[in-house]
Amino acid sequence: MDQFVDLLKSAMPFRMVPDNLIRDIAEICTQHSFAARENIYNLGDIADDVYIVSSGSVQHILGADSGTSQHEKIMRRGDMFGWAAVLEGQNTRLAATSSKEPTQVIRINGKELTRLLETDPAVGDVVMTRFATMINKEFSVPRSIADLVPGFKQALTAKSLQGSEVTTMALTVYRISTWLKSPRPYLMIIGFAFVLGFWYLSVEIWKLPRFVDMPGPTEVFTEWFSKDPYYGLSVYTPEYYKHIGISLRRIAFAFFLATGLGVPLGLFLGWSKSFREFIFPLFEVLRPIPVLAWVPLAIIIFSGSETPVVFLTFLASFFATTLNTMLGVESIDESYSRAAYCLGASRWQTFIHVVVPGAMPYIFTGLQISIGVAWFSLVAGEMVSGQFGLGYLINTSYMMIEYPKIIIGMITLGIIGYSTSAMVRMMGDYLMQWRVRELALGDN
């Protein structure tokens, strides 16, 4: 066994093959002895095994139709022959071999060897490539014969083939099925159940002292899904959708404005040093001012009740988007822009083809944050100024002592806020297919 391992390691195609695979191959080796001038196999015999010389020497004569330039070859310790056994579509010997002196060889079944190599395709492919090189170079047999050595390219590119077939649909199904198999959905249900249960128990069963005025889940959900709501707001009343619609419209205005201004500004801040030195300090001073501090100024500057709310919503989003985009540009590995210059790209081409896509992951992180803070500032703005909208609904319900409507407004905000941020994430996945595929297939 050990002597097989040593011998295999000294054979050229197996050099650097990991030990465990070498040992597996050694398992299927058998030893054979030949006296001097004894025939090992003949031209046209069935090719089943490959041979490695362990001691002595072997005369190897290739047949006339093998196309070789040198027919005779002497094989010594560590040399391999009988490789017809691993060729695809070749089941007879291409050469005649005989021992020149008392000789020992080991035999390995070609099919079993191929099967073993297939178990580790990356290594197997290297060994097979070496076989092909050896047949071509050492035995000077034409490339067409060497090409009969099977490769495991399908294994090498298996991942990539998979990749090209990953459609958005398949990816979604894949994600849902792994999600359902993981403990995550069940933990999620437990989490919701826990909060709802606590709400129900504390308000409706235990009637805790500070919870007296708080509406319980039964009251809220009855009201929410009632065709004839007591406080006049449910999924059946147009008023409910008017609040949602107006909030969504403000979010859309503010978010697109913030993205449209923030992304280009962030790109230029990251790209041009002098531009950054000019703008960034100002930016850094304005950024920490909370949205609420802008409220009076917004009301003074902007007329009506609509524009101040949109402006406030825009502000926080704009800062988040700009800052993340700038960080995105700074995160790009310098090699990428250097490579682009090397390949003859101009400064502007490098900006379009390297800076913009390179910053994309950070830009979308920024947009996720941006849509979140947009809802935050929207509600703050709607509570202070403006008419309609979910923030306005919550605030007026509080003043009118219509408490169930507060909770309906809050839960609606949660659901719609989550949906908008999911939409931003989907948009990002769509624009960054390269990232989706990398992540879906595991990073290598």
Added chain:
Amino acid sequence: MSAVLNENADAAGDVTKGAISINDVVKIYDPDGAAVMAVDHCSIDIPAGEICMIVGPSGCGKTTLLNAIAGFHDITSGSIHLDGELLCGPEKPQAEPGSDRIVVFQNGALFPWKTNLENIAFGPMMAGKLSKQEIYDKARSMMADAGLSGTENNYPGEVSSGLRRRVEIVRALMNDPKVLLFDEPYRALDSLTKSVMHEALLEIYYRNKVTIFFITHDLEEAIFLGHRLIIMSSRPCKPKKIVEVDIPHPRDYSVLTSPRFREIMIEAKDVVHEEAQKAFDAGEKEG
């Protein structure tokens, strides 16, 4: 010695473009007022079509030299010519990066947001001289030659690291460069993949003869690939010993076990080891 050179010149074929001449180059970095000499009066002449291996310990300033040729950095004094034309010199301290000298980066610089095919087509697309169809046809046929068929529409992140390196070399060759500059490209690969990459690189080289300026600290890699080894002293960087590798091309992996390979290895090893020791004593960091 000159006979060996001629033999190597034959091996390089009839390449007429891509001779690099580095003359007395000095590079001094001056961060925080503490001047550090990275390259010290370095002169190297590389004939067209040669695979020239620059060997030295990590952080000895080899990459500084490569960056000066590529045009990423300026030089303090001296000059670098490509085929007799000035790249950088006294009046023009920094060369203009261009597609006649393409760098293959240490960690690979394929654009992860472009497919392999788009990456390979990038240079000609930027030049805008050919139609998209012509460029893509050429890219596809070069990919087929390099055994990359079937991976055209994959993103680099989806294929093995070995395949990525091959794509990167093909991307460079698409621009018919005079010189390929390799900055330790196989450093992060395991030895098995590395051996395959070496054979693949030589195969590509035999088909597209260009001058190769290859930085490495791996002596086996250097001898296996190179016509000539230039062993650099540790910082400041200057040529310390030149070793001719008179093993004829084309080579394959069986060369590694040949006696001549061992002899060259022994000849080079002492010098390299001495420099590595010096670098270590000087507390040089990786880089």
